Amino acid sequence: xxxxxxxxxxxxxxxxxxxxxGILQAVKNALSDLxxxxxxxxxxxxxxxxxGCHAKIFDYLNVNGFYGLHGRVLPLCFGMKIAxxxxxxxxxxxxxxxxxxxxxxxxxxxxxxxxxTMLVHNNKAFALTTGQATPTSEKGFVGRxxxxxxxxxxxxxxxxxxxxxxxxxxxxxxxxxxxxxxIIKEAIKHKGFSFIDxxxxxxxxxxxSPYLKxxxxxxxxxxxxxxxxxxxxxxxxxxxxxxKAKIPIGIFxxxxxxxxxxxxxxxKKPWYRVKRKINFKKTIKAFK
Amino acid sequence: MExxxxxxxxxxxxxxxxSHFIGKVFCALGYYVFNYRDYPSLIRGGHNFNVLRISDxxxxxxxxxxxxxxxxxxxxxxxxxxxxxKQGFILGGTDLKAKRLHSIAIETxxxxxxxxxxxxxxxxxxxxxxxxxxxxxxxxxxAGEVFKGKKIGLIKKAIQIGYDLSEKKERLKNxxxxxxxxxxxxxxxxxxxxxxxxxxxxxxxxxxxxxxxxLAGKQLKDxxxxxxxxxxxxxxxxxxxxxxxxxxxxVGTSGGGFALMTEAMSLAGISELPLVVYLAQRTGxxxxxxxxxxxxxxxxxxxAGHGEFPRIVVAPGDSQEAxxxxxxxxxxxxxxxxxxxxxxxxxxxxxDYSFNELKASPLTNQKFxxxxxxxxxxxxxxxxxxxxxxxxxxxxxVVRATSYEHNEYGNTIExxxxxxxxxxxxFKKVRYLExxxxxxxxxxxxxxxxxxxxxxxxxxxxxxxxxxxxxxxRFLQVSYISPFPKKVIENEIKKSKRVILVENNATGxxxxxxxxxxxxxxxxxxxxxxxxxxxxxxxxxxIKRKK
Numbered sequence: 001x002x003x004x005x006x007x008x009x010x011x012x013x014x015x016x017x018x019x020x021x022g023i024l025q026a027v028k029n030a031l032s033d034l035x036x037x038x039x040x041x042x043x044x045x046x047x048x049x050x051x052g053c054h055a056k057i058f059d060y061l062n063v064n065g066f067y068g069l070h071g072r073v074l075p076l077c078f079g080m081k082i083a084x085x086x087x088x089x090x091x092x093x094x095x096x097x098x099x100x101x102x103x104x105x106x107x108x109x110x111x112x113x114x115x116x117t118m119l120v121h122n123n124k125a126f127a128l129t130t131g132q133a134t135p136t137s138e139k140g141f142v143g144r145x146x147x148x149x150x151x152x153x154x155x156x157x158x159x160x161x162x163x164x165x166x167x168x169x170x171x172x173x174x175x176x177x178x179x180x181x182x183i184i185k186e187a188i189k190h191k192g193f194s195f196i197d198x199x200x201x202x203x204x205x206x207x208x209s210p211y212l213k214x215x216x217x218x219x220x221x222x223x224x225x226x227x228x229x230x231x232x233x234x235x236x237x238x239x240x241x242x243x244k245a246k247i248p249i250g251i252f253x254x255x256x257x258x259x260x261x262x263x264x265x266x267x268k269k270p271w272y273r274v275k276r277k278i279n280f281k282k283t284i285k286a287f288k
Numbered sequence: 289m290e291x292x293x294x295x296x297x298x299x300x301x302x303x304x305x306x307s308h309f310i311g312k313v314f315c316a317l318g319y320y321v322f323n324y325r326d327y328p329s330l331i332r333g334g335h336n337f338n339v340l341r342i343s344d345x346x347x348x349x350x351x352x353x354x355x356x357x358x359x360x361x362x363x364x365x366x367x368x369x370x371x372x373x374k375q376g377f378i379l380g381g382t383d384l385k386a387k388r389l390h391s392i393a394i395e396t397x398x399x400x401x402x403x404x405x406x407x408x409x410x411x412x413x414x415x416x417x418x419x420x421x422x423x424x425x426x427x428x429x430x431a432g433e434v435f436k437g438k439k440i441g442l443i444k445k446a447i448q449i450g451y452d453l454s455e456k457k458e459r460l461k462n463x464x465x466x467x468x469x470x471x472x473x474x475x476x477x478x479x480x481x482x483x484x485x486x487x488x489x490x491x492x493x494x495x496x497x498x499x500x501x502x503l504a505g506k507q508l509k510d511x512x513x514x515x516x517x518x519x520x521x522x523x524x525x526x527x528x529x530x531x532x533x534x535x536x537x538x539v540g541t542s543g544g545g546f547a548l549m550t551e552a553m554s555l556a557g558i559s560e561l562p563l564v565v566y567l568a569q570r571t572g573x574x575x576x577x578x579x580x581x582x583x584x585x586x587x588x589x590x591x592a593g594h595g596e597f598p599r600i601v602v603a604p605g606d607s608q609e610a611x612x613x614x615x616x617x618x619x620x621x622x623x624x625x626x627x628x629x630x631x632x633x634x635x636x637x638x639x640d641y642s643f644n645e646l647k648a649s650p651l652t653n654q655k656f657x658x659x660x661x662x663x664x665x666x667x668x669x670x671x672x673x674x675x676x677x678x679x680x681x682x683x684x685x686v687v688r689a690t691s692y693e694h695n696e697y698g699n700t701i702e703x704x705x706x707x708x709x710x711x712x713x714x715f716k717k718v719r720y721l722e723x724x725x726x727x728x729x730x731x732x733x734x735x736x737x738x739x740x741x742x743x744x745x746x747x748x749x750x751x752x753x754x755x756x757x758x759x760x761x762r763f764l765q766v767s768y769i770s771p772f773p774k775k776v777i778e779n780e781i782k783k784s785k786r787v788i789l790v791e792n793n794a795t796g797x798x799x800x801x802x803x804x805x806x807x808x809x810x811x812x813x814x815x816x817x818x819x820x821x822x823x824x825x826x827x828x829x830x831i832k833r834k835k
Contacts, residue, residue: 010699046533046681051691058690059700064681066532067690067700069555072525075517079529079537082487082513084682087533108518266513271486272534272657272680274511280482280648287470287646288315 001035001042003028010059019174019200019209020053023121024060026172026180027090031063033181034188046087048076050097053128053202054121057092071101074109077116078260084270085261088188089116096126096134099155103135106157109193110164114260117187117194120157121174123202124239131205138240143205154239161195162231162253168194169230169253173216174201175209176249183251192259199247211241219250227253289319289344289460292351294368296337297360299330306358306409307338308640311469313417313430314342315642318463322749323640324350324821329494329579335363344463348606348641348749351823358412359384379412390415397449407439407446414450421459424451467642472632472746473498475607476540476566478646479614481506484653486535487513489523494579495634496540496568520545524552524565531561532689534680536618536655540566543585544574550592553627557597559689560625560668560676560714562655564617569633571819580819581634583745583792587800589631590770596711598718600628600725601770605732605748607641613767615649616728622656624675624717624724631769633792635821636746661685666696670709674716722771730768731776737761740784741827742777742810744769744798747790750822757828766798772805781808788834789813790827 006028014020034040045063049055051070058067064087068076077091098106098120109118125143126132132145135155142149161169168190172180180198187194199216201209215237223229230253237247261267295307304325311321320343327336339350353373359365359380369378369386378386381394392415394408401407410431417427428444435443470478476499480488490500504514513535517523520541527537541549546567556563569585571577589601600620604613610632617628658665661679667688669676676696681687688698693710695701734752737760743751744766751763764780766773781787781802789799789810794817799810814830816822 008699043684044682048529056700062686064687066529066559066688067692067698068525068528069551069691072521072552075522075525076529076532078517078522079526079531080533080681081529082515082526083530083533083535083537084680087682104518105522108522264513266507266511270534270680270682271513271530271536272655274486276484276511276653278482278484278653280478283478283481284468284470284646287468287474288466 001032003032005042006031006062008060008062012060013056014053015203017203018053020057020121022174022177023119023180023198023200024057026177026184027057027061027119029177029181030184030188034185039189040088044087045090046080047090047092048073048080049092050094050102052094052097052126054092054094054097071097072105073097074102074105074118077118078109078112078114081114081116081261082267084272085267086270090188091116091118093118093120095120095122095124095136099135099157107160107164110161110166110195112260113165113167113193113257115191115193117184118196119184120195120197121200122157122197123200123206124154124208125202125206127202127205136239137206156234156238157197158234158252159231162227162234165257166195166253167192167255167257168251169234170196170251171249172196172198173212173249174198179218179249186251190254192257208241212247215245215247217246217248219248219252222250224251224254291342291355292353293340293342293356293358294337294354295340295358296335296364296368298333299327299336300332301360302406302409303336303338303360306413307340309413309431309434310416311340311640312434313422313427315467315469316430317422317460318465318467319344320346320467321469321640321642322347322350325638327579335367337364337368347753349753349822349824352825358416359386360408379416381408392450392453397446401442401446403442403446407442410443410446411450414447415454418451418454419457421456424448427451465644467644468646469640469642470607470646471498471638471640472604472607472610472636473638474502475604475610476614476630476632477502477506479611480538480618481510481512482611482648482653483615483618484536485512485538485618487515487527487530487537488540489515489517489527489537490540491516491520491523491545493542493545495570495637496542496545496566498637499540499566520548521552524549527563528552528556528559528561531563532559532681534655534657536562536622538564538566540568542568542570543572543588546585546588546592551594554593554595554597555691556627557593557595557599557714558691558693561689562621562625564614564621564628564630566630567632568637569631577819579634581746581792581821582817582819583633583747584794584797584817586631586744586769586797589629590801597714598626598721599770600626600721601631602628602768603631603745603766604636605745605765605767606636608643608646609767610636611646612649615651615653618653619651620721620724622654624721625678626717626721631745633746635792667698668694668696668710668713670696670713673720674713718771725768725771725773728768730773732765732767733762733780734765735762738784739786739788740764740780741788741790742766742798742802743790747792747822750824750827751790754824754827757824758831761831769801772801774805777802778806778808781806787812788831790822792816792821
């Protein structure tokens with residue numbers, strides 16, 4: 001399946017030049033590669049999205065999918081996977097979606113370690129609702145709902161994921177498409193809950209791309225299976241725009257742990273292929 | 289023969305298990321039994337009680353005058369001895385202070401047996417059944433079937449000791465045909481299994497939890513998946529994800545959890561994915577009286593979720609109906625790609641009912657999924673009856689589900705034309721659903737008479753047991769609330785002299801729905817909102833007084 005086969009005919013309604021185009025391209029490239037490499041089957045790809053600018057990607061990818069509710073991407077992904085373990089499940093969420101409305105699902109899905117991938121388009125703002133603060137907005141962020149500026153420090157999703165048991169944790173940059181494609185591929189190949197926080201500046205409401213240009217760096221000489229190293233790396237940047245900060249991108253953490261579905265003997269094949277023999281008489285015997 | 293027995297004690301003393309066992313033995317002897325559970329929201333202490341009503345004729349409700357009180361503590365005596373019948377007696381330990389007490393030196397026996405406190409149940413059970421003249425061997429055999437595990441030897445010994453201390457006062461006949469003894473929750477579970485459920489997901493909440501426990505215990509044998517997730521929002525969204533990917537899925541909760549689920553019910557509405565929601569009502573608002581009963585969420589169930597979309601709301605009236613209605617909920621939900629809500633309550637869910645036979649619905653449990661979906665598959669194809677043939681991700685073609693208004697492929701649209709088209713498509717189903725439920729006894733009529741009692745759900749038991757004492761009354765039980773069986777209800781109302789609404793809530797919610805749907809306002813209402821279920825006397829005395 002070529003990259004083109006993932007296109008749809010829908011008109012793309014992101015703002016011109018939006019870094020979301022970069023994410024879309026990286027995803028298509030990664031999926032196309034993985035299909036060509038026979039790591040996945042196109043017919044088994046199932047995506048889910050939340051609500052916000054990120055979620056428009058649902059209309060632009062010609063794959064199975066469920067365009068869900070704001071904040072509920074991960075339960076949808078989880079549900080698809082437990083109904084059909086053969087699916088390659090990929091969730092798309094925004095930072096408001098995942099770290100505000102849906103943060104409980106984020107924490108618990110790190111624990112569950114279901115074999116699926118979660119990509120968060122993190123622009124540190126609510127964009128589609130015209131520029132309000134999210135949990136990853138920096139202290140002092142001024143939006144229409146916070147004219148006096150945000151008073152709290154941002155949430156650190158990388159640290160949060162590592163601490164809560166995610167088995168693949170990475171950070172990408174929407175405008176570094178090749179690098180992003182690489183980690184998306186690794187994330188999908190990883191058996192377990194894979195999470196990538198993708199920095200995706202919003203050109204209209206929170207354009208921090210000039211800052212990223214100066215401060216972003218690749219993770220190097222880093223042992224991805226070492227929890228302490230991973231955690232310490234995750235704390236190098238606290239999502240504030242500090243002058244001296246370095247923003248590492250790449251894979252922070254990657255370990256093996258039994259997946260959710262591995263631990264349930266019932267989860268061997270898709271439920272729609274399970275043939276049931278229902279025996280009512282046997283079921284009600286216990287009540288006599 | 290008819291006896292009403294109250295079994296009371298502190299939480300943790302085993303009153304529920306004892307009551308259930310006694311009920312089961314009577315069922316094995318061919319008697320009809322109804323078992324009511326009353327317990328506050330705590331783990332140890334407080335006051336729990338069960339009321340067993342036993343009869344040689346069918347019984348569907350309990351009463352509040354007792355032939356026997358089995359007391360595990362003084363509080364039970366203090367609270368209930370005023371309700372003891374004239375010929376009645378209290379059974380308990382020698383430490384109790386009570387009139388008409390048959391006492392047993394429980395503590396001494398336990399010491400001799402070196403048995404834990406919980407074994408006191410079995411001593412009392414032994415005594416109780418000897419009193420009724422039930423054969424010892426028969427009793428021990430029943431105990432062996434119900435109580436399994438390490439303690440069975442000790443249990444049997446304690447039953448024998450209690451038995452030998454008692455005297456035969458009555459000679460209970462074995463009435464032949466064994467009865468089934470099953471709670472409403474178990475009925476829901478059996479119905480789900482019989483529908484071919486794949487996945488049940490819930491977050492614990494009284495009184496819906498017994499279904500979670502029942503199915504969780506069945507999951508390996510019946511090859512289903514039963515999960516408890518982080519909250520009700522996750523529960524229902526995961527269930528929709530699972531439904532999208534082809535699993536037959538059900539979730540269960542009570543009012544508070546149902547409230548959290550409502551946004552996703554709206555998602556079920558627009559995404560047109562099959563989903564069955566089990567709502568076991570308890571007394572609200574908010575935390576309310578959490579382990580007690582009410583029928584106060586009917587309009588909530590009918591209206592839950594923003595926006596307009598069709599749905600099924602069905603209200604079983606007992607455990608047998610729970611089996612049938614659960615199967616119907618699954619069938620209609622799968623066939624019409626709609627949300628089905630089964631609405632029950634604490635009283636219906638946690639009471640045990642007895643039956644000669646248990647029936648399953650003859651409806652198919654197929655999933656209505658295309659075997660070979662076409663390449664150019666449209667997830668939301670507009671069809672005559674509004675139901676788009678269903679395909680699943682993984683089958684081949686691209687399959688979509690969405691919370692946005694959409695075109696036939698499931699791609700987002702915002703234009704007026706498609707918004708109307710898709711609304712119309714979804715509502716086309718209603719006419720077909722109405723036809724379908726007209727064949728499923730959407731209402732039931734019991735008894736004969738010019739006057740009419742209207743009720744729904746778990747009040748069925750108390751109303752049925754009231755009928756013999758009411759002159760010229762028949763009972764209309766409404767089982768389908770959505771779509772609402774307007775015509776048949778309107779006809780029944782029209783041909784009645786008096787129409788009385790009986791509901792376990794403060795305002796008469798079914799009455800509101802009847803007013804909205806039919807334009808008839810029922811003024812004569814018997815409403816109970818003390819968090820307790822009706823007993824027949826509540827209905828009989830009110831109807832007689834109202835004359």
